[in-house]
Amino acid sequence: MRRRRHCGACVASARRNLGGPPSRLVPARLQALHDAEHAIKLEPEWAKPRSRKALAHLHLHQYEQAIQAYKVCIKLEPQNENYKVALKEAQHRLARQKDPKASVALRRTASSASRYQPDVSLGVTTSTCAQQ
Numbered sequence: 001m002r003r004r005r006h007c008g009a010c011v012a013s014a015r016r017n018l019g020g021p022p023s024r025l026v027p028a029r030l031q032a033l034h035d036a037e038h039a040i041k042l043e044p045e046w047a048k049p050r051s052r053k054a055l056a057h058l059h060l061h062q063y064e065q066a067i068q069a070y071k072v073c074i075k076l077e078p079q080n081e082n083y084k085v086a087l088k089e090a091q092h093r094l095a096r097q098k099d100p101k102a103s104v105a106l107r108r109t110a111s112s113a114s115r116y117q118p119d120v121s122l123g124v125t126t127s128t129c130a131q132q
Contacts, residue, residue, distance in 0.1 A: 026060070029056055029059050029060050030056075030060070032052065032055075032056045033053060033056035033057065033060070035052075036049050036050070036052040036053035036056055037053060039052070040053065045076065046076070047072075047073045047076040047077040047080065047083070050069050050072050050073045050076065051069070051070070051073050051082075051083060051086070053069050054066045054067075054069030054070045054073065054086065054090070055086070057069060058086075058089075058090055058093070061093075061097070063090050063091075063093050063094035063097060064094060066090040067087060067090045067091060067094065070083055070086055070087040070090055071087065074087065
């Protein structure tokens with residue numbers, strides 16, 4: 001039987017989806033981080049694998065690395081609001097880690113600045129606006 005050759009779109013889609021969202025287990029999160037780094041090497045100009053890397057860092061409580069990765073995502077896709085919200089969440093978690101009292105003030109400014117609240121466990125954002 002002949003082996004089927006995949007078109008460029010199939011290969012690109014497979015590369016883009018490397019490094020899926022990390023699971024709740026630390027070894028799986030480390031594997032997701034490794035997969036995301038591999039996907040970044042394959043397609044360095046795509047923001048999606050970088051956001052997966054940032055999410056993996058966030059779940060591993062490596063907030064400074066997550067912030068840096070989200071900043072790169074924003075540079076690659078400045079119109080994507082999800083990356084901006086996730087960046088604020090990572091900054092909030094870093095502030096809470098360093099000083100629990102400072103995080104209360106940061107949370108108040110972040111919640112008033114955006115009507116979107118990140119659901120970092122799923123890697124998506126949900127709207128909290130009742131008018132939608």
